[in-house]
Amino acid sequence: MLQPSATVRNNPQQSFYQYGKPSPAGVTVMRDLDFNMVLDLEALLREGSVVGAAKRLHLSAPAMSRRLANLREAVGDPLFVPAGRGLVPTQRALELREKIDALAEQMRKVFMTEEVDLSTVERTLVLRTNDGFAGAWAARLAQRVAQEAPGISLRFSPRADKHVGALRDGLVDLEIGALHPGDDDMAEELHNQVLFKTPFVGVVRAGHPLASKKVSLAGFIAWPHISASRTGSDSGPIDDALAARGMQRKVRLVAPGFQSAVMMAASSDMIAAAPARFARWATEHLDLHVFPLPLATPEVEVSQSWHPRRHADPVHKWVRGLVRELCSEDD
The missing domain is CATH 3.40.190.10 (Periplasmic binding protein-like II)
Incomplete structure (x- = not known):
């Protein structure tokens, strides 16, 4: 059973029925209402005591009593009235119970991750x-x-x-x-x-002279190359690795991406370089030969x-x- 709140008990001037702020037309005006009040009233109705509601909401009993006072003022009803040494819900509180339960559940769902169909x-x-x-x-x-x-x-x-x-x-x-x-x-x-x-690999058409032997560094730079670059640059990691050895390849074409680069290689004698994971897929759809690069380059x-x-x-x-x-x- 609810205990009378300290706010009411210590204020003899205040009647249990003076919490609302009537408008001139006699309609109760609800002020300072916030969503926490929904959870406060739900806890009070479920627990049946200020102490129980306080524990449910991880509050102190005095803090819960203050919240009950705020609820009474906002709703314009005492919500819980003296009955012996405790408090019992008013008819208005009982009428609100079903709506409060449904509203509190909706509020929780708003902030919960639900299963998506x-x-x-x-x-x-x-x-x-x-x-x-x-x-x-x-x-x-x-x-x-x-x-x-x-x-x-x-x-x-x-x-x-x-x-x-x-x-x-x-x-x-x-x-x-x-x-x-x-x-x-x-x-x-x-x-x-x-x-x-994934590492870079070399890609040439099937039947290319490099497809029938191990590709040496000299053989690699002897043939013209296709560079893949979305920015149009003809230099990349392979060129950096070659420059470190004092060498350079002949970039004859710059393709906008790896897919177009290997397609160009498939219909020419030029060499393209591509990430191994992509080159493996490309060989399933194009007549290509893939070989390890004859120099070390960073993985992609x-x-x-x-x-x-x-x-x-x-x-x-x-x-x-x-x-x-x-x-x-x-x-």
């Missing part, structure tokens, strides 16, 4: 990546998504730059590609997850990055998991 989700996610990743994994990813979430569409966007503005603004949901120190992709605010690491580290605004999104989290799963399957 993927089969009912209608949404488009934008993934920004290079053509190599899109070529090797986009179709498989879309197929996996369609199996469980047919209402989700994927739109792949080219990595024209490395700025995080599109991720911040929600124009891009997920960034996939190689990250390098100093890239704007590496902004501290982003979440980054490494998908895989491919990651997926996203802004914190999407981190707790259950649909986004599910798609990130699929991307990681697909990349792991190709290990």
Whole structure:
């Protein structure tokens, strides 16, 4: 049974029925109402005592008594009245019980992560990546998504730059590609997850003279090359490794991405270089020969990055998991 609150007990001038602030028309005006009051009243009704409600809400008994006083003033009803040595709920409190329980449950659901029925989700996610990743994994990813979430569409966007503005603004949901120190992709605010690491390999058409023998460094630089660069640069890690040896290759073509580079190699005598994971996929669709580079170059580290605004999104989290799963399957 509820004990009378100190606020009421110590104020003989205040009647139990003077908590509301009547308007001139006689309608009670509720002032200073906040959502905490819903949880306060729910706790009082469930526990049946100020002490019990205080424990439920991790408050002190005096603090709970003050909250009861605020409730009485806001609702315009004493809510709990003396009955012997304790308090019992008024008719108004009993009438509010069902509504308060439902409202409190709704409030909790607003702030809880609920199970999402993927089969009912209608949404488009934008993934920004290079053509190599899109070529090797986009179709498989879309197929996996369609199996469980047919209402989700994927739109792949080219990595024209490395700025995080599109991720911040929600124009891009997920960034996939190689990250390098100093890239704007590496902004501290982003979440980054490494998908895989892979070395560069050489790629030539099947039947190329280099396809029938071990490729030496001299043989490697003797043939014209295709460089893959979204910025149009004809220099990269391979050129840096060659320069360290005082050597240089002949870059005859600059392709916008790895996919176009290996396609050019497949129809010419030029050499392309690509990440091994992508080159392995390319050989399944093009008549190509892949060989280890005759010099050491840094491995490519491919990651997926996203802004914190999407981190707790259950649909986004599910798609990130699929991307990681697909990349792991190709290990």
